[in-house]
Amino acid sequence: MKTLSIKDIAVEAGVSITTVSFIINGKARNKSISEAVIKKVEKIIAESGYKPNQIARSLRTGNSNIIGLIIEDISNSFFSRIARLIEDKAYKKGYKIIYSSTENNVEKAKELINMFKSRKVDGYIISPIKGLEEDIQQLLTDQKPVILFDRSLPGLDTNYVGADHFKATYESIASFIKQGRRRISLITTDIDVAQITARLEGYQKALEDHDIAYDENLVLKVHFNQEEDETRLQMEKLFRTVETDAILFATNYLAISGLKVLKQTGQKIGKNLSVMAYDDHEVFELHTPGISAIQQPLEEIAEAIIQLILRQLSSKTKLDNQQIIFPAKIVQR
Amino acid sequence: MKTLSIKDIAVEAGVSITTVSFIINGKARNKSISEAVIKKVEKIIAESGYKPNQIARSLRTGNSNIIGLIIEDISNSFFSRIARLIEDKAYKKGYKIIYSSTENNVEKAKELINMFKSRKVDGYIISPIKGLEEDIQQLLTDQKPVILFDRSLPGLDTNYVGADHFKATYESIASFIKQGRRRISLITTDIDVAQITARLEGYQKALEDHDIAYDENLVLKVHFNQEEDETRLQMEKLFRTVETDAILFATNYLAISGLKVLKQTGQKIGKNLSVMAYDDHEVFELHTPGISAIQQPLEEIAEAIIQLILRQLSSKTKLDNQQIIFPAKIVQR
């Protein structure tokens, strides 16, 4: 069974493909096609189950109704939740999402952008990594809507949606200090992106403001793409050799690994040790004792991203870029 | 800056677009294009950064190098992990994945299939729901590669990759009974799909084989799309009113909700209550006490899916459908 084309419909209805096209695209009234013809063609379309070929439409119009979403890792719950929310909202507006994970690999990320380009996606939602500046600048130069989220890239003037990581980290460390903690450890990753470095800076500033000396032995920068076993070994060593009364984990997967290590080594969280995680996760609520977490407002972030990109997509002229920064919330457990 | 087309390259090189096309598609030697021309054209392509327009290519060839992935919910960790693995493997073979969540909504799922159709995806990987039989049959009739996974649809002769849910459930219930449990509760959902009903059947058969009467008060079927609060209320009521010494949760998100309820009501897991979850989750390993779980072999499942679909994609002739069922593993904690 060959799939139907606009021509088949036109022949069947005894009109030109132009007329059919106008009707499909809701331009019929505009173009003053007679009601009778509209009715007839619509009936034939409905009965035949004809669906316009989007590929042909894309080739002709240059757009695709697809938004490309580039994230670090879809299996990370922060990203998968955001992805679900974005997909949902985009879908309601007639846009589809095509996504891919970069795994923090610059080469893969560049390829993804190229692939999205050659597929003529209408807009880009990117959680960027260092090294993509040029590629993203090129998209901007080509007048493509680009929304960065979670992380921004210094030197690029783009739309950005994120949370105030510096402030959230600062406050979490301050809350540790208020509890009387002095030997506060930060376990973070070595990825060189703004949202991670901001967490280190928030940590340092909070210590400084409370007259606590920065001790680099308390800071562990885990290599991004290493095996979890390796990460756990490093943490175990830190916990064994350095005296610590509080730990802030800069990502939820680091916190999960850390909790496994603490469980295994039998170190109890509570009177002598406080723990907090960046980005909430079901594990933390259910853990005994509950683990405090810094929560980014996922729903608001997703909504802001979609609003920004739709605004760009529907505007003929270049709009001013917006930076939308949401406060993150500390959930004490 | 206009994007380059094959014509620009042809003009620049002083050859026809036919020649350029042959070179791009690796058919140059085949078509006996001279080495000198090949070199020259390749150089120009590399220097100009020209990327072929995939939309035009798709329109002409009828395929897209895109595989459509239709799942229940990308934010469910079972699906997001599978999605990541599939994306990874597909990517290495030059295929891209475009995904969407059905949210167990038949209408949305049908729309997604239609959208994928009109985007001319090369193949479909679907975790199906009841009501899609006709649409999927249509894809098969159109000779499109279709792989169902996680759930199968009775009456459809397709490729299928999944786990033996009946056996896994049977064994988990049997292990409860071996521990001396008699009042075993099953908390499941009301979605009418094979992989969920198989879990109920495994539960019933295990009870029967061990001469334990089936008691419907012990079985809770939670409505799929309801709010978590509602689910928790129902569970709380069950735990309060019905005597239970073991609980099998038929999905990981139900188990997570259930653990929250148990935590809140102060019911301890251990001597008087065993708990097991279907599909593992980080929560279960870290929970105190650890929660046993039924683990599907995600890596093997993803690999089998990709193998099957690539096999179909690269074969000119119709291949026999395969059903690949992996055993699930019980992790006792």
Added chain:
DNA sequence: CTGAAAGCGCTTACAG
């Protein structure tokens, strides 16, 4: 060894 031309299925400026 290489190219002119048809055609994939649409949209739209133009003409009547």
Added chain:
DNA sequence: CTGAAAGCGCTTACAG
């Protein structure tokens, strides 16, 4: 009120 025709950027059968 409606249609013929050009063109989006490719691939490929055919011709030389």
